[in-house]
Amino acid sequence: RVIIGIARDISLRKRAEKEINLSHQLLNSVIDSVFVHDLEGKIIYVNKTACRDRGYKKEELLKMHIYELDTPHFQKNVGKHIETLKKEGAAIFETAHLRKDGTVIPLEVHARLTEIDEKPHILSVARNITERKKWEEEIRGRMDELDRIFNTASNGMRVISPEGITLKASERFCAVTGYSEEELLGKKCSMVFTSRCGSGECTLKKVLDGKNVRDEEIFIKRKDGEERECLVNASVLRDSSGSINGIVEEYKDVTEKKKAENEIKEAKDTLQDFLDNAADIIQMVSPDGRFVYVNKEWEKKLGYTREQAAEMMFFDVIREDMKEKCRGIWMDIIKGKNVDGVETVFVAKNGSEIIVEGNISAAKENGKTVNTRAVFRDITEKKIYEKQLELNKKILSVVNDSVFLHTFSGNILFLNDAAYMHRGYEKHEIFLKGFDGISKGFDDAVIKELKENGKAVFEDVHCRKDGSKMDVEINSSVVELGGETAVLSAARDITERKKARAELEKSYEKLKELDNLKTSFTQMITHELRTPITSIKGYVSFVLGGASGEINGKTRDFLETIRNNSEKLLRLINDLLDVAKIESGSFSVEKERINIGRVIDDVIKETGGAAKEKNIVLEKEGSFDDDEIYADEYRLNQVLTNFAANAVKFSPSGSRVRLGFERNFDITMADIPGRERLAPGKYAKIYVKDEGAGLDKEDREKIFERFIQAGESLNRKKGTGLGLSIVRGIAEAHNGEAWAESKGRGKGAVFNIALPLDVRKKEGKDEI
Numbered sequence: 001r002v003i004i005g006i007a008r009d010i011s012l013r014k015r016a017e018k019e020i021n022l023s024h025q026l027l028n029s030v031i032d033s034v035f036v037h038d039l040e041g042k043i044i045y046v047n048k049t050a051c052r053d054r055g056y057k058k059e060e061l062l063k064m065h066i067y068e069l070d071t072p073h074f075q076k077n078v079g080k081h082i083e084t085l086k087k088e089g090a091a092i093f094e095t096a097h098l099r100k101d102g103t104v105i106p107l108e109v110h111a112r113l114t115e116i117d118e119k120p121h122i123l124s125v126a127r128n129i130t131e132r133k134k135w136e137e138e139i140r141g142r143m144d145e146l147d148r149i150f151n152t153a154s155n156g157m158r159v160i161s162p163e164g165i166t167l168k169a170s171e172r173f174c175a176v177t178g179y180s181e182e183e184l185l186g187k188k189c190s191m192v193f194t195s196r197c198g199s200g201e202c203t204l205k206k207v208l209d210g211k212n213v214r215d216e217e218i219f220i221k222r223k224d225g226e227e228r229e230c231l232v233n234a235s236v237l238r239d240s241s242g243s244i245n246g247i248v249e250e251y252k253d254v255t256e257k258k259k260a261e262n263e264i265k266e267a268k269d270t271l272q273d274f275l276d277n278a279a280d281i282i283q284m285v286s287p288d289g290r291f292v293y294v295n296k297e298w299e300k301k302l303g304y305t306r307e308q309a310a311e312m313m314f315f316d317v318i319r320e321d322m323k324e325k326c327r328g329i330w331m332d333i334i335k336g337k338n339v340d341g342v343e344t345v346f347v348a349k350n351g352s353e354i355i356v357e358g359n360i361s362a363a364k365e366n367g368k369t370v371n372t373r374a375v376f377r378d379i380t381e382k383k384i385y386e387k388q389l390e391l392n393k394k395i396l397s398v399v400n401d402s403v404f405l406h407t408f409s410g411n412i413l414f415l416n417d418a419a420y421m422h423r424g425y426e427k428h429e430i431f432l433k434g435f436d437g438i439s440k441g442f443d444d445a446v447i448k449e450l451k452e453n454g455k456a457v458f459e460d461v462h463c464r465k466d467g468s469k470m471d472v473e474i475n476s477s478v479v480e481l482g483g484e485t486a487v488l489s490a491a492r493d494i495t496e497r498k499k500a501r502a503e504l505e506k507s508y509e510k511l512k513e514l515d516n517l518k519t520s521f522t523q524m525i526t527h528e529l530r531t532p533i534t535s536i537k538g539y540v541s542f543v544l545g546g547a548s549g550e551i552n553g554k555t556r557d558f559l560e561t562i563r564n565n566s567e568k569l570l571r572l573i574n575d576l577l578d579v580a581k582i583e584s585g586s587f588s589v590e591k592e593r594i595n596i597g598r599v600i601d602d603v604i605k606e607t608g609g610a611a612k613e614k615n616i617v618l619e620k621e622g623s624f625d626d627d628e629i630y631a632d633e634y635r636l637n638q639v640l641t642n643f644a645a646n647a648v649k650f651s652p653s654g655s656r657v658r659l660g661f662e663r664n665f666d667i668t669m670a671d672i673p674g675r676e677r678l679a680p681g682k683y684a685k686i687y688v689k690d691e692g693a694g695l696d697k698e699d700r701e702k703i704f705e706r707f708i709q710a711g712e713s714l715n716r717k718k719g720t721g722l723g724l725s726i727v728r729g730i731a732e733a734h735n736g737e738a739w740a741e742s743k744g745r746g747k748g749a750v751f752n753i754a755l756p757l758d759v760r761k762k763e764g765k766d767e768i
Helices: 011-029 048-054 078-088 130-152 171-177 201-208 255-276 296-302 306-310 320-334 381-397 417-421 427-433 444-453 495-544 553-584 596-613 633-649 697-702 723-733
Strands: 033-038 043-046 090-098 104-116 119-128 156-160 166-169 213-221 227-238 244-253 281-285 291-294 339-347 353-365 368-378 402-406 412-415 455-463 469-481 484-493 592-595 617-621 628-631 656-665 683-690 737-741 749-756 758-762 765-767
Touching (some): 033 048, 033 104, 048 090, 078 090, 078 104, 104 130, 130 156, 156 171, 171 244, 201 213, 201 244, 227 255, 281 296, 281 353, 291 296, 291 306, 296 306, 320 339, 320 353, 402 417, 402 469, 412 427, 444 455, 444 469, 469 495, 495 553, 592 633, 596 617, 596 656, 628 633, 633 656, 633 683, 633 723, 633 749, 697 737, 723 737, 723 749
Parallel strands (some): 617 656
Antiparallel strands (some): 033 043, 033 119, 090 104, 156 244, 213 227, 227 244, 281 291, 339 353, 353 368, 402 412, 402 484, 469 484, 592 628, 656 683, 737 749, 758 765
C-alpha cells in the first residue's frame, strides 16, 4: 500500500489573511464611521461604528445603498459628490444620516476614490458632528447676548468691520472719545488712536489672526485733543457660515487709575531697583506659601517671570526630596524664628536644579508674621553645567538632525545617535574619523566665518559607510564649553530638497521655453492676419468710393459695417503685435523733435467726435503750443489717444476732459509704481484729466496689466485690456513711466506719462 501526500505552502496566504484581519480590527476600533461603496452607491463594507451609530446590523447595511441612509434634504447631493470624486479623486462635505429609529446624525464626510478588484469604489470616513452643531448654535445665542451687553455696558463699546471701518458705537464710547456716533460711523477705526498706537490696526490684525485681545493697552486721542488711556478687549463676530463679519471692542478708560498707579510706583521704584539688581536670589513669601515678590536674579535663575511666580507656591520650586525638610524650617519661620545657613535645591522652569544657600527671616506686623524674606546665593554653577550638558545629550539623542560638538581642529567631543546611524557607522568610528573627516566642507573659509561672526551655514556632501552620498545643510555655532571654545554643528539631510529644487528649475526653464513659443506664435499669427484684413479694408473702401459702380443704401450700410469691423480687428491685431514685441524685448521707438502742442491738437481732433456725442468738453489745459520735445511722435500719439478715448468713454455727459503738459516734472515727489527703476534727472509729464468714475487704489496699478480692466463694479465698458499695457511698454521704451492717479470712486482720474529730458538743447530749452 502506498500513501501519497501533497503539501502546499500557504504561508503567504496566511500572512495576507492575518494582515486583512488586522486591517479590519483597526477599522473597527476607530471612532468614525467607515463605508466602502461602488459608484452606484451599493455598500460593500462598513465598520462597527457605522453599524452602532445608525442602529443597523452589518448584514442590513450591506444590503443598502449609501443614499438610503441620507436624509431627503441631502439625498439630492449624492450624485454631485460622486461626480466630484470622479474628477478630483477626493471630497469633503457635510450630510446627515437617518438612524434606524428615525433620528438624524449630522456628519462631516471625507471621501476618496479608490480601486477594489480593479474597479472604482468610494471610501468614506464620516464623523459625527452633533456636538459641533450644538456649539455653533450656542455661538449664535452668544451673539444675541453680546448685542444686549453692547447697549447696557458701562464701558465704551464699538463694532468694526474686518476692514477696520466703524459700524456701531455706544454712548459710553462716544463720551470717551468726544465724537458723536455720526462722526465715527463709516470712518477708519484708527481715527481715534494716537501716534503711540501706530495705525491702530495691530489689535485688529490680532483678532483676525485668531489671537486673544484681552486688556490690551491703547491710547485714544479725543476730539478736543486730550489723550486717554484705555484697556481694550476684542472678539470676532461670525455669520451663520462661520465667516468673520465684524469685531466687537470694549474700551475701559483707565486714565485716572493709571495716574494713581504711577504715583505709587514711583514711590516703590527706589527700593525695587535695589532689590531687583542684587546679585543674590531674593524672594518674599506670604504665610500661605505664595510668592509675594521675586527679584531679577530669581527670574534669571529659575526661568519664571514675576507674573508666573505670583501664581505659584514656594514649594513648587523645591525639589521633591527636599520638601519635607523645608516644611519643618518653614513652620519655625512662621512662628517667628529666623533661620540662617539654609541649604536646599530649587528646580527651575526648564527642569534644571539650583543648589542655594541663604538666610530666611519673618516680617511681622502687630506681632503676626505677614511674610517671610529670604536671600539665597547660587552655589551650583559647575553642577548646573554638568547636569545641563547631560540633559542636552539626552535631548539630542532623539533629534533627527545629526548633531556634532567638536573643536575647530575637527576633534569630536559629542555626537547624537542620528550622527552615526544616518551614515551607517558605529559610534566609535565617527569619533575616530573626526568632524573634518566627515565634512570636507568644514574648511578654512568656514572656520574664519565662525571666528568672525560666531556662526556659519554651509552645504556639504557626506559619504556613508556604504559609499552612498548624502547632501546636507550644516548650521554651525561657536559655544563655550567649560571655559573652552567649541563648535556645535547640526547637519540636516537635504538630499530630497535638492532633488526637488532641481526639478523646479527644470520646470521653470520649460515654462520659459513655452512662453517664448507663445510670443513667437502670437507674432506669427498676427502678421498672417494683418495682410488679409488690410486687403479686405482696402477693397471695401474702393467699393464704397464707387470703384465698382453705384451701390444702394442697404449695401452701403453692410459695407460700412465690414469696414468698421475690419478697422477694429486691425487695431486689435496691431495691439497684439505691440504686446508680443514688448514681451520679446524687440519693441523700440524712433525719437525725433516734435511739437507737443500739435500732438495734443491731433489727439483732440481724433477723439473729438466721440466727446461731442456725449456732450463732453475736450480741451487743452495750459499754454504749451511752442514746446518741442524729443520722442516717437506716432507712439506718443498712441498713448495720448488711448488716455483721451478712455477718459471720454468713462466720463459722464456734460463733464470736461483736459490734456496738459508739465516741463521739469519732479519725479521724486510723485507716487509712481516702479519709481526706483527711473534714472534721476529732469522729466516732462503729459497728462489727461477726467471727471469720470475714478479708480480704487488697487485698480490704479492693475489696469496697466495685460487683459485687465479696472472696476467691473463701476460698469466700465468692455475692451481687450491691452491698451494701457501697451502704453506702459511705450513709456518704458522711452525710459519713462506711465501711471494713473485718483482720489477714489466718483472723483475722476488723471492718466500720466513721464519721459526723461534729453541733453539736447534748442534756443536754451531742454528737450525730451
